[in-house]
Amino acid sequence: MSHTFIMTVLVPYVATTALYLYYFSAQSRSAEKAGLALLAVGFTAHTALLIGSYITLGRFPVIDLKESLCFFSWSLVALYLIVRLRTPSGALGVFVGPLATGFFIAACSITSPDRAPDARFMTALFPVHILFAFLGHAAFAFAGGSSIMYLLQERGLKEHRPGPFLRRLPSLQQLDAMNYHSLTVGFFMLSLGIFTGALWLHNVEGRFLKWDPKVLASVVTWLLYAVIMHTRLIVGWRGRRTAILSIIGFCCVLLTFLGMGLIKPGFHNFL
Amino acid sequence: MEIILVGINHRTAPVDVRERLACPTTEVGAELKRLLSLSDVEEAVLVSTCNRVEVYCVSEKPLEASVAVRAFLGQHRGIPGDALDPHLYTYMGTEAVRRLFRVSSSLDSMVLGEPQILGQIKDAYRVAATHGGTQTLLNKLFHRAFQAAKRVRTETRIGAYAVSVASTAVELASKIFTELADRTVLIVGAGEMGELTAQHLLGAGVTKFRVANRTFSTAESIARRFGGVPAPLDKLADELLLADIIIATTGAPEPIITREMARAALKSRKNRPMFFIDIAVPRDVEPGVNRLDNAFLYDIDDLQGISDRNLREREAEAARAEALILEEVEKFGAWRATLEVAPTIIELRSRFEKVAKSELQKALQSVPEAGEKEKKALELLAHNIVGKLLHPPITMLKKCSENGDRDVARACRTLFCLESDGNEGESEDESDAEESDDY
Numbered sequence: 001m002s003h004t005f006i007m008t009v010l011v012p013y014v015a016t017t018a019l020y021l022y023y024f025s026a027q028s029r030s031a032e033k034a035g036l037a038l039l040a041v042g043f044t045a046h047t048a049l050l051i052g053s054y055i056t057l058g059r060f061p062v063i064d065l066k067e068s069l070c071f072f073s074w075s076l077v078a079l080y081l082i083v084r085l086r087t088p089s090g091a092l093g094v095f096v097g098p099l100a101t102g103f104f105i106a107a108c109s110i111t112s113p114d115r116a117p118d119a120r121f122m123t124a125l126f127p128v129h130i131l132f133a134f135l136g137h138a139a140f141a142f143a144g145g146s147s148i149m150y151l152l153q154e155r156g157l158k159e160h161r162p163g164p165f166l167r168r169l170p171s172l173q174q175l176d177a178m179n180y181h182s183l184t185v186g187f188f189m190l191s192l193g194i195f196t197g198a199l200w201l202h203n204v205e206g207r208f209l210k211w212d213p214k215v216l217a218s219v220v221t222w223l224l225y226a227v228i229m230h231t232r233l234i235v236g237w238r239g240r241r242t243a244i245l246s247i248i249g250f251c252c253v254l255l256t257f258l259g260m261g262l263i264k265p266g267f268h269n270f271l
Numbered sequence: 272m273e274i275i276l277v278g279i280n281h282r283t284a285p286v287d288v289r290e291r292l293a294c295p296t297t298e299v300g301a302e303l304k305r306l307l308s309l310s311d312v313e314e315a316v317l318v319s320t321c322n323r324v325e326v327y328c329v330s331e332k333p334l335e336a337s338v339a340v341r342a343f344l345g346q347h348r349g350i351p352g353d354a355l356d357p358h359l360y361t362y363m364g365t366e367a368v369r370r371l372f373r374v375s376s377s378l379d380s381m382v383l384g385e386p387q388i389l390g391q392i393k394d395a396y397r398v399a400a401t402h403g404g405t406q407t408l409l410n411k412l413f414h415r416a417f418q419a420a421k422r423v424r425t426e427t428r429i430g431a432y433a434v435s436v437a438s439t440a441v442e443l444a445s446k447i448f449t450e451l452a453d454r455t456v457l458i459v460g461a462g463e464m465g466e467l468t469a470q471h472l473l474g475a476g477v478t479k480f481r482v483a484n485r486t487f488s489t490a491e492s493i494a495r496r497f498g499g500v501p502a503p504l505d506k507l508a509d510e511l512l513l514a515d516i517i518i519a520t521t522g523a524p525e526p527i528i529t530r531e532m533a534r535a536a537l538k539s540r541k542n543r544p545m546f547f548i549d550i551a552v553p554r555d556v557e558p559g560v561n562r563l564d565n566a567f568l569y570d571i572d573d574l575q576g577i578s579d580r581n582l583r584e585r586e587a588e589a590a591r592a593e594a595l596i597l598e599e600v601e602k603f604g605a606w607r608a609t610l611e612v613a614p615t616i617i618e619l620r621s622r623f624e625k626v627a628k629s630e631l632q633k634a635l636q637s638v639p640e641a642g643e644k645e646k647k648a649l650e651l652l653a654h655n656i657v658g659k660l661l662h663p664p665i666t667m668l669k670k671c672s673e674n675g676d677r678d679v680a681r682a683c684r685t686l687f688c689l690e691s692d693g694n695e696g697e698s699e700d701e702s703d704a705e706e707s708d709d710y
Contacts, residue, residue, distance in 0.1 A: 157446065158561060160573040166446055172544060173449040236541035239565045 005049055006108055012042030013077075013101040020097040023090060024168055032090040035097070043077045046104075050074060060127040062134075063118075069107035071130070072257070075138040076100040083142070083178075089170045092178065095145035120204040129196040133218075136189030137253050140225070143182035144250030147243035150175040154240055176239055179246055180232065187225050194222060217256040224249050272408060273333035276367035277340040277359060278318075278325030281381050284358035292348055292355070294319040299395070302347070303402050309343060311336040314409045316399040318374075320391045322381050327371060329408045337361045368412065368603055372596045375416040376423040377430075384429040384585045389420045411606065419599040426595060429588040432581035436464065436574045437471040439581070440548045443574075444472065444516055447546050447567055452476040457514035459483045459507065459527065461493060464550045464571075465520025469497055472516065483510050485521070511536035516546045519555035530559040533566055548574070605673050612672035615680045616665050618689045623661055627653040 019035030022028060050071065053061035062071045080096045120126070153169045156162050169175070197215075198208045209215070228245045231237040279292060294302050299317055306315045306326065314329035326344070330336030345355040362370050373379045375392045396413040399405050405413070424430055433439040441451075448454050456477050458469050461484055469480065480499025483506065484490035490501035502510050504527075511517065511532060521527060528547070533556075537545060547568040549556040554570055561568035631653045635646060664683070671679040683689070 153446065157443065157567050160569060160576070162443070162446075162577060169446075171445060171449045172447050177449070236538075238542045239544065241564065 005045070005052070008045040009042050009049055010101075010104065010108065012038045012045070013097075013104055016042060016093075017097045017101045020090070020093045024094045027168060032093070035093065036084060036090065039077060039093070039097070040081065043074075043081060046074050046077065059118075059121045060130060062127075062130045063121060064112045066107050066110045066112045068257075069103050069110075072134055072137065073100045073103035073107060075134040076103070076141060079135060079138045079142065087178075089174065091149060091168070091170050092142060092145055095148070096142070099141060099145075123200065123203060125196060125200040125203060129193060129200050132189050132196055133193030136186050136191075136193050137257060139182045139186030139189060140246075140250050140253045143179050143186060143246040144253075146175050146178035146182060147246040147250075150179065150243040151240065151247075154243075172239065176242070179242060180238075183225065183229060183232065183242075183246065187222075187229055190218075190222055190225065194218060214256065217252075221249070221252045221256050224252055272313075272329055272331060273363055274367045274408065274412060275328050275330060275333050275337050275340070276325060276362045276370050277328075277337055277344065278323060279355075279358045279360070280323035280325070280379065283360055288350075288355070288358055289322070289324065291350055292324045292344065293321065294324065296394075299398050300402050303399055303404050305347065306340070306343065307402075307404055309336070309339045311339055314406050315404045316395055316409055316413065317404075318392060318395040320388070323374070323379075325374070327367070327409065327412070329406075333363050337363070365600060365604060369596060369600045371412065371416045372419040372599055373593075375420040376592055376596060377420070378423070378589055378592055378596070382434060383582065383589060384434070386424075386430055389417070392420075393417065407610070408607075412603065415599060415603045415606075419596055422595055422599065423592045427588045427591045429585055429592055431588075432584050434578050434582045434585060436550070436571065436578055437468040439574050439578045440468050440518075440569065441471045441475050443567075443569065443577075444546055445475070447544055448515060450476075452478060454515040455479040455481060455513050456499075456516045456518065457481045457483060457510050458493060458497075458499075459504070459517065459519045459555065460521030460523075460551065461489050462520030462522075462550060465518045466493065466496075468518050468520075468548060468550065473497060477516075481510055481513060483507050508532055508535070511545075512539055514545070515543070517548065517556075519547065519549045520551050521555050522551070523555060524553060526555055526557045528556040528560065530557045530563065533557075533560045534563055537563060537565055550574070608672045608675060609669055611677070612668050612680050615683055615689065616668060619665070619683065619687060620657075620661060622687060622689065623657045624654075627657050 016035045016039040019031045019038065023031040023035060050061060053067075061067045076096055077100045080093060080100070083092065084090065149165075149169050150172060152165045153172055153175060156166050157172070170178075201210060202208050228242065228249060231245070232242050279289060281289065284292075294317065296319075299319060303315060303317050306312055306317065306328070311330045311332045312328045313331070316327045318325045318327070324344070326340050328336060328340060341356070341359055341361065342352060344350075344359070345352045370379070371392075375389055377384050377386065377388045380388050392413070396405070396409075399409070433442040444454075445451055451472065454477055456469060456472055456479065458465055458480065473480075478498070480494065480497040481502060482490045482494040482497070482499050483502045483504050484493065485504045487501065487503050490503070493499075494501040507527065511528070517528070519528060533545065533547075537543075542565045544565045544567065547556045547560060547566065549568060549570045552571060556568055556570075558568065558570075560566050631649060634649060635641060638645075641649075668680055668683060671677075
C-alpha cells in the first residue's frame with residue numbers, strides 16, 4: 001500500500017468522522033450530507049486499494065491482522081452505506097464513522113509479517129468465507145451501536161430528564177428496529193461464514209473442523225447470537241434487554257476478532 | 272415624518288382592561304377609518320389580539336398624534352382616560368420600529384416564541400392596507416417586520432422546543448415511537464387537559480383513538496370528536512392491550528392503572544412499548560409502572576418540568592434573536608434615511624429639467640426649418656446632458672444620507688436655491704420610492 005494511496009482513504013474517513021461528530025453536536029443536516037459524500041469518496045478509494053492489493057499479492061488480502069483490520073473497516077463502511085441509502089437517519093454514522101476510521105488507522109500503523117505464498121488462500125471459496133464472516137461482524141457492530149444509542153435514549157426517557165441525547169438520537173422504536181435488522185442480517189451472514197469456512201477447510205485439508213481458538217470462539221459467538229435471536233423472536237424480548245445482550249454479543253465479536261488470534265497463533269492467527 | 276406606537280399588552284394591563292379595549296375582527300376596518308380621520312394621523316395599522324392592542328401610525332407631528340391616539344383608544348371603548356392611561360405605552364421612531372419587530376418575532380409574546388402572533392400581525396396589516404391605512408412608510412415597516420420575524424425563526428431555535436404540557440407529551444411520544452400515525456391512543460377519563468393533549472396528538476397525525484369512561488355516553492361524545500371508538504371503563508384492561516399511548520385524565524381518587532395491569536398488557540403485547548401520560552391529580556397510574564421495561568410514564572409534574580426547562584432554552588435563544596432584531600432595525604433606519612433625501616433629489620432633477628426644457632424651446636424657435644429628426648436629436652441631447660451632470664451628485668447624496676449625513680443634502684438645497692423645506696411633493700416621491708422597493 002503506497003503512502004499516497006492510504007491518504008486518499010484516510011483523509012476522507014477522518015473528515016467524515018469530524019463531520020459526523022459535528023452533525024451530532026450541532027444537529028446540522030448539511031454536515032451529515034457532506035460527511036456521507038466524503039465517506040463515499042473514501043470508500044471508493046478503499047475499494048480500489050483492496051483491488052490493488054489483490055492484484056499485486058495474487059490472493060484475497062485478508063491474511064494477517066493488518067489486512068483483516070483494513071478489510072473490517074471496509075466492511076463497516078460498505079454496510080453503513082447500504083443501510084444509509086435505505087434509512088433517512090445518519091445517527092448510526094456517528095458510531096460507525098469513528099469505528100471504521102479507527103480500524104483503518106490501526107491497520108495502517110502495523111506492518112504485515114513476510115509470508116510465503118500459501119495455496120490454501122488462493123481457492124475461490126476463501127474470499128466468500130471472509131466476506132460473509134466480515135459482513136456478519138460488521139452487522140453485529142451495528143446492532144451494538146444502535147443498542148448503545150437505545151440505552152442512552154431509554155435512560156433519558158425513563159428518568160424524565162431528557163438530556164442532550166433526546167433530540168439528537170432517533171426514536172426508541174427506530175433504534176430497536178435497527179437492532180433487529182442488524183441482528184438478523186448479522187446472524188445470517190455469520191452462519192453462512194461458518195458454513196463456507198467449513199467447506200473451505202474441507203476442500204484444502206479434507207476435514208470440516210479444526211479446533212483452534214478462533215473457530216471455538218466463533219461457534220460460541222454464533223450460539224450467543226442464536227440465543228439473542230431466540231429471546232427476541234420467540235420469548236418476545238425487545239428494547240432494553242435485547243440492547244444489553246447485543247452489546248455483550250459485540251464484545252464477544254471483538255474478542256473473537258482480535259483477542260483469540262493474539263492468544264494462540266493457529267492458522268487463524270491473523271484474525 | 273415619525274413612526275409612533277401606542278398600545279397596551281399583557282405586561283402593562285390586566286385582562287379586564289385588555290378585553291375592554293380589544294377590537295373584534297369585524298370592526299377593525301371601521302375603527303381604522305376613525306383613526307385615520309384624526310387630523311395628525313397619516314398612516315395607521317391597528318393590531319388587536321387577546322394579549323395586545325396596538326396602534327402603529329405615522330405623523331408629521333408625533334407628539335400631537337400620540338396624544339390624539341391615546342385619547343381615541345380610551346374614548347371609543349368608553350374607558351375614562353385616567354383609567355387607561357397608566358396601562359398605555361407610547362414609543363416613537365427607532366424604538367417603535369424595534370417594538371414591532373420584536374412583537375412580530377414573538378419575542379414579546381406571553382409564550383415566548385409562539386408562532387401565531389406573526390399571522391395576527393400579517394392580518395392586521397392586510398386589513399389596514401385594504402382600508403388605505405398604509406402608505407410608503409408603514410408598508411415598508413411591516414414588510415421589514417415580517418422579514419425580521421422570518422430571520423428569527425430560521426436563524427435561531429426560538430420555536431424549536433415544546434413549551435406546553437400537551438406539546439411536550441407529543442414530542443416525547445415521537446421519541447418513543449417512529450410513526451405516530453400508526454399508533455393507537457387511549458383516552459381514559461374526560462379531563463380538559465387530556466383532551467388538549469389528544470388534540471395535539473391528532474395534529475401530529477394520530478388517527479386511531481379509543482376512549483374509556485365510567486359514563487359510556489361521555490365516552491361516546493369524546494370518541495365522536497376524535498373519530499374514535501368508545502369503551503366502558505371496566506374494559507380498561509382489554510383496552511390497554513391495544514393502546515400504544517395512554518392519556519389518563521380521570522377524577523378517580525385511587526390509581527386506576529396498576530403496575531400489574533401494565534405488566535400484563537406489556538406481556539401480551541410482546542413488549543411493544545407503552546407511553547403513559549398521566550395528567551390526572553390525584554394520579555391515575557401507579558408510579559411503579561415506569562420501572563417496567565418498555566413502559567414510559569410521565570405525570571403532570573414531569574411534563575411541566577420539561578416544558579419549563581424548554582422555555583428557559585427558548586429564553587437563551589431570545590438573546591440571539593434580539594441581536595438579529597437590532598440589525599434589522601438598523602437596516603430599516605438606513606432605508607428611511609434615503610427616503611428623507613428623496614425630495615431633494617426630485618427637486619434638483621426637476622429644476623435642471625426645467626432649465627433644459629426652456630433652453631431647448633428657445634433653440635428650436637431660432638431654427639424653424641428643423642425637421643422631426645433634428646428636433647428629436649436636440650431633445651435627447653438636452654436630456655442626456657442633464658442626466659450625466661446630475662448622476663454623480665445624486666449618487667453622493669444617497670450615499671451620504673445612508674450614512675446619516677444630512678448636511679450634504681442641506682448644502683445642496685442652499686446651493687441650488689431649492690426653496691421649499693422638503694415636504695412639498697413628498698407623497699409623490701414616496702410612492703416612487705415604494706415602487707422601486709416594493710415586494
